[in-house]
Amino acid sequence: EVQLVESGxxxxxxxxxxxxxCAASGFTFSNAWMSWxxxxxxxxxxxxxxxxxxxxxxxxxxxxxxxGRFTISRDDSKNTLYLQMNSLNTExxxxxxxxxxxSSNWYGSYFDLWGRGTLVTVSS
Amino acid sequence: xxxxxxxxxxxxxxxxxRVTITCRASQxxxxxxxxxxxxxxxxxKLLIYxxxxxxxxxxxxxxxxxxxxxxxxxxxxxxxxDFATYYCxxxxxxxxxxxxxxxxxxx
Numbered sequence: 001e002v003q004l005v006e007s008g009x010x011x012x013x014x015x016x017x018x019x020x021x022c023a024a025s026g027f028t029f030s031n032a033w034m035s036w037x038x039x040x041x042x043x044x045x046x047x048x049x050x051x052x053x054x055x056x057x058x059x060x061x062x063x064x065x066x067x068g069r070f071t072i073s074r075d076d077s078k079n080t081l082y083l084q085m086n087s088l089n090t091e092x093x094x095x096x097x098x099x100x101x102x103s104s105n106w107y108g109s110y111f112d113l114w115g116r117g118t119l120v121t122v123s124s
Numbered sequence: 125x126x127x128x129x130x131x132x133x134x135x136x137x138x139x140x141x142r143v144t145i146t147c148r149a150s151q152x153x154x155x156x157x158x159x160x161x162x163x164x165x166x167x168x169k170l171l172i173y174x175x176x177x178x179x180x181x182x183x184x185x186x187x188x189x190x191x192x193x194x195x196x197x198x199x200x201x202x203x204x205x206d207f208a209t210y211y212c213x214x215x216x217x218x219x220x221x222x223x224x225x226x227x228x229x230x231x
Contacts, residue, residue: 047222108174
């Protein structure tokens with residue numbers, strides 16, 4: 001079965017750090033571009049960042065609110081995507097979704113496979 | 125950043141109705157527009173990519189159209205399982221931005 005399963009969420013104090021994981025199965029993870037999207041409680045969707053596959057350079061790109069604080073990485077040997085989150089603040093409270101990210105010149109880019117998400121709550 | 129605006133923000137409709145949701149971009153995004161459906165407590169699901177392409181497994185009652193700045197998602201005959209929140213998303217440039225969503229409720 002093709003799936004993404006996030007883990008690592010929880011309650012963290014402001015200023016703290018947390019690492020989320022996303023375990024992929026059912027597809028060739030090393031060929032996939034991956035992304036994180038978050039959703040604050042009762043709010044809309046916000047793109048967090050993206051990592052290319054290693055054969056495309058493995059580079060990352062981030063949204064402004066998280067740039068310099070969050071780092072996306074991948075371990076293709078473990079079929080796992082990571083999101084290292086530092087200097088967390090209350091505005092980072094959200095469900096964090098792991099997604100596959102398809103990109104082409106013809107169709108643009110889109111988030112085609114989503115995990116169920118993991119909740120991160122930043123509160124004192 | 126490119127701003128995406130849904131219209132309306134919420135909509136009440138009945139089973140069997142034809143429903144159209146509109147999304148407007150703050151600048152031209154050619155056809156780089158995607159639509160997602162999200163049900164309460166669930167992850168979003170991709171419905172339409174590149175403005176008018178139906179994702180595999182999505183029922184044919186869903187369709188998308190538009191280019192440039194104005195886009196529409198149409199559900200030809202609402203089914204009970206279609207009551208959800210719908211989001212548009214542009215992939216023309218980073219940061220990839222979503223609209224605020226349109227909540228489709230049962231009348």
